[in-house]
Amino acid sequence: MKNGKPKLTRRDADGLFPDLQQSGAHLASRPDNPFGEEVSRTTDRRDRDEAKLWKDNLVTLPAAIELPPGYESVSHVRDAMERAWRMKWVRESGNEVVAEFPEGWAAARPASGPIELKDATGVVRAVYGWGGDAEVRLLPRYRVETQENSSSGLGSLLVRDRENGQILERSSTWSAKTGTNHPDWTRLSAWLDKQYPLHRDPLRLWTDCEGNRG
Structure with a gap:
């Protein structure tokens, strides 16, 4: 017979940790939420709301931009837009480009006329059409x-x-x-x-x- 330490049985373990046995602790389950279910639901809801806001700030624009006076190229205008509006260019595909704007900015399609890009106060900062030859036209103050x-x-x-x-x-x-x-x-x-x-x-x-x- 081999010499060695005896195996620790479940009964022995229960004897070592009687409080766990008496409290009915879930040894192999997910720990209980110490803050309660209401806090968990609130956190989940806030995460969903923040994700929705982030998606709402993504606007698809024509890749072409009507060059304002003093700007030499589309890339020059895009760099200036990033600095002035604190926006980001996310990705470009064909004739379209996706941009992330500050919270509250959104594109609106009126009953007639071009699509309007509005800032958080509702002022139209740019207009654009749609199609292969569409351009974004930035509007002055x-x-x-x-x-x-x-x-x-x-x-x-x-x-x-x-x-x-x-x-x-x-x-x-x-x-x-x-x-x-x-x-x-x-x-x-x-x-x-x-x-x-x-x-x-x-x-x-x-x-x-x-x-x-x-």
């Missing part, structure tokens, strides 16, 4: 807009701050000529150039863009 009188059919002009909707300057002339043909187009354009020399750059002058420049 300040611009000259046409104001139409539905009763007379005449049009006027105004300079709008698109970030807060404030009208900064307006024309007192109502004319059948609209847009760049309006008699006051040159005057208002010159006023805008003087007040905001960088207004043609859609990635400047916005509060978030300037703040993200460091």
Whole structure:
């Protein structure tokens, strides 16, 4: 007979750890949640909500971008967008590119017209169509807009701050000529150039863009 230590039986083990036997502990099961089932459900729900928010911030855009004044290439614009908007380019496939935007940004398809990329406050920062030749067009903070009188059919002009909707300057002339043909187009354009020399750059002058420049 071989000499050696006797085997430890289940009864012997129960004798060594009587508290486990009396409490009915689950030796081979998943440990009980010390924080309770409600905390577990809350954590699971929060994880799902965070995942949903992250997915909502992913927007598919056309790969092509209409070059704003002063930008030499699409890659130049993309680099500037990353810095100014704190967004990320995720992947590109064919004529499409997927981008991750800050929380609250989203793409919206109106009843008519191009798709609108809106920031967290609901301001449209870019528009784009869909198809093989579609391009993303970034929108500036300040611009000259046409104001139409539905009763007379005449049009006027105004300079709008698109970030807060404030009208900064307006024309007192109502004319059948609209847009760049309006008699006051040159005057208002010159006023805008003087007040905001960088207004043609859609990635400047916005509060978030300037703040993200460091």
